[in-house]
Amino acid sequence: MSSEEVLMKGNEAIAEAAIRAGCTAYFGYPITPQSEITAYMAKNMLERDRIFIQAESEVAAINMVYGASCAGARAMTSSSSPGVSLKQEGMSYAAGADVPLVLVNVVRGGPGLGSIAPAQSDYFQSTRGGGHGDYRNIVLAPKSVQECADFTYQAFDLADKYRIPVIVLADGLIGQMMEGVLLPPERSLKDLPKRDWTAGHLPERTGKAGGDAVHITSIFLVPEELEARNKVRFARYAEIEKKELRFEAVGYKTACNEFTGEGPDLTLVAYGSSARIAQGAKKLAEKEGIKLGLFRPITLWPFPYQALGKVAATGKPLLTVEMSEGQLVQDVKLSVLEAPEGSKRAAVHLLGHSGGVIPTEEEVFARVKKILEGKA
Template sequence: MSEEKRLMKGNEAIAEAAIRAGCTAYYGYPITPQNELTAYMARHMLARGRIFIQAESEVAAINMVYGSSAAGARAMTSSSSPGVSLKQEGISYAAGADIPLVLANVVRGGPGLGSIAPSQADYFQSTRGGGHGDYYTIVLAPKSVQEAADLTYLAFDLADTWRIPVILQADGMIGQMMEGVVLPPERDLKSLPKRDWTVGHQAGTSRPARHISSLDLVPENLEAKVKARFQRYEAIKAKEVRYELIGEDADLYMVAYGTSARVCLGAKKLADKAGIKLGLFRPITLWPFPEQVLSRLAERKKPFLTVEMSMGQMVEDVRLSVLGRTPVHFLGHCGGVIPTEEEVFAEAKRILGR
């Protein structure tokens, strides 16, 4: 029997989904607009006998996640944009040591302290690695509270499968809104994937001593490790691309994710009433980006309109996917301003000469 739908805030749905996915250790630090997530974890992780620590800083939190995951825990942290910036060194270390972890970024306006209003301006940070060195993280972008829960649940499995940090990139609107959600089932902790690579010692056991580190001072050895990791990234690109395409037979394709995609769906409804065919291409994995799917769509030679809550970041991946075969237009707002359905529809009509 499936669970009944609950009315939940996005931040709380992310937290509950993480617990049900088998998160056994959470380390956070308060920042708006994700504080409900940390507060929910404080109540419910401890009630289940799991680890919750409000760290002294974002830097401490991400390194606690690193240590717990290396010791075998399904570990998670969360924050909003400036806090995620502080975590980037630790994420780079985790990527370099092949440490699986989950980070939820409930994005706010920037740069700097910016605002506490919703934004999508962390796209470059998450999809390009964010920290120093050659690496990527899987990045999942929900458009609803339901997807925020579902993708959080998925994130833990992806992290374990590929031994990689996974970022749930939810703009502040997704984190703060309330919607109905059917939560995923609770995982039996005994059923979680076995980790045969975690740290250990030989005292009283037959297991070998293990040391997990991102450090390798022999250039040729480090190069070999990084190249092997990039072969894994290619496998991720082949197997883990996720997207949604609505209205393939369209005269113009809107490209958007998260809250911007919801706005574009509203614009599509306005267009349907006016007899104008608009399509929506929504990346769910921001990395790996669905470039091949978008490339095939560009063969129809119809214009693209990328809509973002930023000054234009994902639009660069759209242009790289299209490779000049069709025009790519951009509509964006920043600082916490959200595009409107009417604005997107008006821009689509302008591009189509309507």
Template sequence: MNSEKRLMKGNDAIAEAAIRAGCTAYFGYPITPQNEIIAYMARHMIDKGRVFIQAESEVAAINMVYGASCAGARAMTSSSSPGVSLKQEGMSYAAGADIPLVLVNVVRGGPGLGSIAPAQSDYFQSTRGGGHGDYRCIVLAPKSVQECADLTYLAFDLADQYRMPAIVLADGMIGQMMEGVTLPPERKLSELPKRDWSVGGMAATHREAIHITSLDLVPAQLEEKTRARFRRYDELKAKETRFEFAGEDADLYMVAYGTSARVALGAKQLAEKEGIKLGLFRPITLFPFPDRELAKIAEKGKPILTVEMSLGQLVEDVKLAVLGKAPVHLLGHSGGVIPTEEEVFAEAKRILGRN
């Protein structure tokens, strides 16, 4: 399982990359459109002598991940939108106890049971913590099968480095499509970061027992722990913000991620045929959001069009970054509807007055 190129589904690439990143424990529960992940882990985790459990529910799965990570495992779960909602209490507990874990959300249409078609309407849930209390999660958004592998691999390292949950946010289209992918090398488990903070092994090392919890009944102490966590988030923002930008000298700038970014790129190519310059800014880290880089683009004063498979979530972060320096427009769809290249191009022309 060294570096090699394969034709894979996005979901399979996520699972294989997790194994190669050193995931030693996976806990999940089936839900469309991420079922290939749990099926892949069922086949290959046990073959490698690692832990795989199909839990009795999403609630059970996230709490198993919490416990396994506390005991030193590189642990992961995956689900899709309604299932991820059920995991939010456990995510809050993990964030409050400074527990690293990886959650993959292959997003489907909502709210409620919604549909099984691709959507991006879990943006708020992912980038604002999702559960109760003051916390954030690292959020990585792949636009290709290659990035499904690369960003999943990265998610484990970032979660360990900053001791916080990391989310791989892939919409249903990204999870189900097939593309060529060069897989990352397999990590030796002996080379994974040491977790001196984890529980267990006290008898062998004669160290004091370690108690991991998110509970602190002294308000001032709890506030200071939370402030310290947010200082860590500031470090994350300074060092780990990722984005992609094409089209420096444009008439209009599009902002999109995931499948929407692929559509926007197609619109950019259509525009080039008519002599219209469209730029594309793609946040790869949705948290930390690349607001400083987007703010520099906004200083040009050119209109900005946010393209998303939700009815106005990403656009809120775009507006916060732009702070009125440029007009911001939204092209949004919901319920599993995917925008088309022609639709995006037509909206760009309408904004520019070139219909």
């Protein structure tokens, strides 16, 4: 494909970016509203002499990803909400064995089979691990087709760098919309990061064939040994929290990551599709002389608690806009606790929808006015 801007669906941009990032093995199972990813990979992975398998189930798909990654492949899967739930045991196994992989979740309405309309109700599942045990996933939340491509491309590097599962958390609106996108360059498979930890690899320190080969496992039956492993992993998570935080703050004067000046009358907090809607509400407010800020977490984990805490320290209200009944808002409330001691602490409000209902710009702006008038 050309490096010129092309018109693509979000799902297609995710798939093409994954291939260009060096994805050598994809295992999936069709489910709306992400089926275009599987269809695109079925055609284009095989044309590039890479591995594509439509597994017999979501459980099979995630375990194929686990095995392929252990063998050295840059491996990926994708699904939508109930399908991702079936993958959670495999995600926990990957985290427990420090096996990198990329999972794309194009979220639909739930719980249960729910609807095929867009939602953001898998926030807790993604940011709190989702499966059993103590672990985290890096979670990237695109708000555009361009970011679908960019974040998927970056996800593979982050997974390899930290040996961690990385989730690209989109939704049915972003997955199905079409926009212009500049696709990233295609990498040579020869230039991908060295994986000297893969199964059967003979470490150089052995100096000869017949030495101890790498063995990958997540089972440690001695409690103290398992805890020690977890401690090492959480030290790596702390490094991720320092180095990989990403957010966008609009409507503020900033200096060295400090929020300065008078600032807005109210700050909207949203991610993904909801952030696009919040942008529209911000423009409506500007027409009436109301100053709104927009804080968009890009990494949902690690979450930018301290940065949002500095916004909350102004004492001006925060309105969380999300397509769930109140999941992101929990992290917004935790961010308020990060406000410097002695500062004002902002009130946190929620505008939430679920089941595939999408908030409108006008609805968000109407709620803003009620809050500023003291009626909400």
